[in-house]
Amino acid sequence: MTERPLEKHTQLWVGPQHPGITGNMSVQIWVQGDTIQLGRTHVGYLHRGFEKLVERRKFIQAFPIVCRICVPEPDTNEYLLTAGLEELAGIEIPERAKWLRTLVLELARLAATVQALGGQAGTLGLGVVPNWTYTLRDYILDRFEELSGGRVYHMYIIYGGVRRDIPEGFFERLEGTLKTIEERLPALDNLIFDNAVFQKRTQGVGIVKPEWIDEMGISGPTARGCGRPIDIRRVDPYLVYPALDFDVITADGCDIWSRTLVRRGDIEQSIKIIRQIMRQIPDGPFCARLPNMLHWKIPTGQTYLRAEASRGEMGYYMVTDGSDKLRRMHVRGPSYVHGFSLLERMLPGLNIADLSATMVSMQTCPPEMER
Amino acid sequence: MKTHIETLKRHQFEVLWTHQQRANLIQIGIKAEQTLPVLTYLKTHTPFVQLTHYSAVDWIEDNEFQLTYTLTNPQTYEILMVCARIDREAATADSLHKLWPQAVTYEHEMGEMFGLKFPGSPRVGEPFNLEGWRDMPPMRRDFDTVKFVRDSIPERPGRQAINTRDYIGAEAGEKRLLHD
Numbered sequence: 001m002t003e004r005p006l007e008k009h010t011q012l013w014v015g016p017q018h019p020g021i022t023g024n025m026s027v028q029i030w031v032q033g034d035t036i037q038l039g040r041t042h043v044g045y046l047h048r049g050f051e052k053l054v055e056r057r058k059f060i061q062a063f064p065i066v067c068r069i070c071v072p073e074p075d076t077n078e079y080l081l082t083a084g085l086e087e088l089a090g091i092e093i094p095e096r097a098k099w100l101r102t103l104v105l106e107l108a109r110l111a112a113t114v115q116a117l118g119g120q121a122g123t124l125g126l127g128v129v130p131n132w133t134y135t136l137r138d139y140i141l142d143r144f145e146e147l148s149g150g151r152v153y154h155m156y157i158i159y160g161g162v163r164r165d166i167p168e169g170f171f172e173r174l175e176g177t178l179k180t181i182e183e184r185l186p187a188l189d190n191l192i193f194d195n196a197v198f199q200k201r202t203q204g205v206g207i208v209k210p211e212w213i214d215e216m217g218i219s220g221p222t223a224r225g226c227g228r229p230i231d232i233r234r235v236d237p238y239l240v241y242p243a244l245d246f247d248v249i250t251a252d253g254c255d256i257w258s259r260t261l262v263r264r265g266d267i268e269q270s271i272k273i274i275r276q277i278m279r280q281i282p283d284g285p286f287c288a289r290l291p292n293m294l295h296w297k298i299p300t301g302q303t304y305l306r307a308e309a310s311r312g313e314m315g316y317y318m319v320t321d322g323s324d325k326l327r328r329m330h331v332r333g334p335s336y337v338h339g340f341s342l343l344e345r346m347l348p349g350l351n352i353a354d355l356s357a358t359m360v361s362m363q364t365c366p367p368e369m370e371r
Numbered sequence: 372m373k374t375h376i377e378t379l380k381r382h383q384f385e386v387l388w389t390h391q392q393r394a395n396l397i398q399i400g401i402k403a404e405q406t407l408p409v410l411t412y413l414k415t416h417t418p419f420v421q422l423t424h425y426s427a428v429d430w431i432e433d434n435e436f437q438l439t440y441t442l443t444n445p446q447t448y449e450i451l452m453v454c455a456r457i458d459r460e461a462a463t464a465d466s467l468h469k470l471w472p473q474a475v476t477y478e479h480e481m482g483e484m485f486g487l488k489f490p491g492s493p494r495v496g497e498p499f500n501l502e503g504w505r506d507m508p509p510m511r512r513d514f515d516t517v518k519f520v521r522d523s524i525p526e527r528p529g530r531q532a533i534n535t536r537d538y539i540g541a542e543a544g545e546k547r548l549l550h551d
Contacts, residue, residue, distance in 0.1 A: 049509065051510070052509060215420075215471070216471075216473045217421050217443070217473060302398065302452070303396065304452060317441065328428040332424045337473055341473040341475065342473075370500050
């Protein structure tokens with residue numbers, strides 16, 4: 001395909017307010033007939049200057065800011081902020097806190113993956129599926145509310161560990177939620193994967209070439225849908241993931257179908273991980289003793305820390321300068337790669353009707369792209 | 372990973388400093404003029420083929436910008452962080468878009484947020500997040516966010532404001548807590 005659109009073309013803007021667009025972003029496309037010739041991603045509709053705001057606030061005040069970088073899965077941001085600053089400050093967290101953090105991260109991955117599965121079906125007109133999956137996500141949010149007081153933004157992971165220990169009977173209720181999700185999975189499979197429309201619209205559509213993975217830094221289900229077992233939990237393990245038994249799900253079609261299959265497999269793996277945590281979590285303190293948060297200063301240093309979000313590798317680059325505020329924070333979410341360079345490369349040749357499904361299959365998340 | 376740094380030195384690249392942040396993360400400092408040759412060498416002769424992250428830090432007190440290139444070895448997931456400092460007034464650096472296509476996005480953003488120039492980079496100068504922005508690049512340290520808000524957002528008449536600093540200070544029983 002050409003770098004410039006052909007002479008005879010129609011220019012269209014998809015978004016920023018469009019049911020087929022994830023969040024508020026827009027894709028400018030040049031089409032000839034039904035075929036996209038060229039596409040450009042445009043962001044800025046959600047820019048709230050998070051990276052600038054944290055430079056002007058004390059470390060403890062950064063919490064209500066970073067969780068808003070990803071609405072469906074805020075906990076990865078909380079974890080990376082805390083773990084990065086703990087590394088720079090030389091703070092060790094208690095063993096139980098590591099298990100609780102892993103539990104919360106996995107619950108967040110589960111909620112986001114369930115939601116994404118429904119979102120994918122929704123882009124192809126299967127409206128019932130998102131209704132069901134949003135309900136399942138809501139059951140997980142009930143557990144989050146019980147644990148942290150918040151449904152969407154939790155701020156449960158804090159410097160030194162977690163904010164509080166689990167309430168009494170929490171694991172029994174969590175087990176009930178997991179069983180409810182498991183019971184619904186066969187029905188979801190029937191609605192999604194046995195559906196002829198879904199099969200026809202996703203198989204061989206939205207191809208990601210395997211050679212792009214290393215070249216562009218593609219990760220998560222987008223890379224695993226090309227047969228590459230890239231999972232930060234396994235390749236660069238953190239918290240208690242090395243002690244847990246789970247499979248890295250892959251598929252080799254490189255298309256939307258494969259990425260959806262990977263997400264479907266991820267749901268079962270997250271449930272498996274959560275059950276192991278419930279069985280193996282040790283007793284002990286849930287938070288380390290820390291200096292006064294209002295006067296906490298961290299020595300000069302810089303680090304890059306990453307974790308596996310449901311969409312792929314989430315990375316935080318943080319620089320401290322000996323003061324009580326971050327000198328610089330830059331968030332490299334998976335959407336930063338998937339939503340700009342990868343999406344723009346995938347658009348030429350795509351049918352206009354497949355734009356939404358292709359974009360959602362990579363779970364592009366605008367707040368993460370513009371921060 | 373240390374062998375690759377030694378190889379860099381053997382190839383006449385000047386490594387100004389090295390720091391092992393953690394087992395799989397090493398940071399090195401290089402001269403700005405050697406950025407492109409060093410990164411080209413690392414991509415073509417070592418396993419650090421993936422540009423995972425690329426950003427800038429404003430060291431206003433030194434009148435310099437630091438450019439940080441985070442490279443990953445996709446076989447071992449070791450990270451090599453390459454840092455180079457450039458003059459803050461000139462604010463010009465080599466573009467990496469021919470080495471890594473996704474560098475275009477990072478340079479596009481840094482061009483807008485820090486006012487950095489990357490000659491040859493295809494989209495620097497186009498709006499990224501900020502449409503019609505006429506002020507100083509907002510991620511520079513001397514950009515005053517409070518002044519910007521006061522100048523650009525008019526105060527609503529009759530609105531009662533609580534000074535957060537005084538309020539939190541009074542609650543915590545301390546004085547001059549925030550932003551001082």
